Amino acid sequence: MGTVLVLYHSLRGHTARVARAICRGVESAGGRAEMMELKEAVHEGVEWDRYDAVVVGAPVLYGTYDREFLAFVARHRAALDAKPNSFFNVSVVARTPEKARPEGNRYLQKFLELSPWKPRDLKCIAGKVDYPAWRWYEVLMIRMIMKFTHGPTDRHAVIDYTDWQDVEAYGRRVAGLARGGA
Ligand SMILES: Cc1cc2nc3c(=O)[nH]c(=O)nc-3n(C[C@H](O)[C@H](O)[C@H](O)COP(=O)(O)O)c2cc1C
Structure with missing residues (x-):
């Protein structure tokens, strides 16, 4: 069974909670999951070979993303591209069904414009006020x-x-990516 890395940035902790719920979803589908915060990834490095799939996520802050987060995904584009991967963003605007869809979420579209890494799978998650x-x-x-x-x-x-059940369902979906099922 595959191991999923959930690599995330979180300013105030809510995206960390989201990452944990994704891990629960992966594990409920029979997979293994590990969480890693951006700072650890930047300063300690990532053993990419240990993982069968990578999920990367960050909150939307003032209409964009943390600069260090964007620099990290750009720098590690090749490692991310080398395995099944997914990107999620967390924002308050995603509280409406229309803006919870990647096509309707302009912050998700903005990530795709800013990032040289083009994720294979996308998810918008409503955050916390x-x-x-x-x-x-x-x-x-x-x-x-x-x-x-x-x-x-x-x-x-x-x-x-945040719809926590939906976040866990996303975790089950990425467990499928790690198994090569998508
Ligand atoms: C400084 C700041 C700026 C934010 N800017 C936006 C924004 O532009 N659009 C939006 O929908 N939500 C915005 N939010 C809401 C966050 O995306 C939301 O609170 C998220 O849950 C924060 O996750 P975190 O606790 O992991 O940092 C902002 C929050 C903060 C603290």
Whole structure:
């Protein structure tokens, strides 16, 4: 049974939780899964040969992605391309069914424009609004984004939009990639 690497960036921990749910999905399909945070991958390196498939994911931050994350996927494009792979993004806009589809999610399209690595499989995951946990300038910016996208603007709002069952189902799908089933 194949081993899946779930390599992720997370600013405040929600994408880490998503990565863990993906691992649960992989394991429920009989596969093995390992999580690795971007910092570890950058500074300690990745033993690519240990994995049969790689899932890479990051949150959308101010309409784009962490610079170090983008640099990492560009640098390791060949290693990623060499095995079955999938990319997921986490954003609040993906809370609507239309924007939860890769074709309808402009942030996913933006990743495809920015990244020289072109993932074979794509997934959009709805993230978390957590105004009390955010810095004042983040609150200011994100409330503006939410105003434009008809999202929550109540500065006390804490809303987890993630469909955890769907995330686990995604994990089962990538377990299939590791088995060569897609
Ligand atoms: C600084 C910051 C900027 C964000 N910008 C966007 C954005 O442009 N569009 C969006 O849909 N969500 C945006 N979000 C929401 C995040 O994508 C969401 O909260 C996600 O769950 C964060 O994951 P993390 O905890 O792993 O960092 C932003 C969040 C933060 C903290």
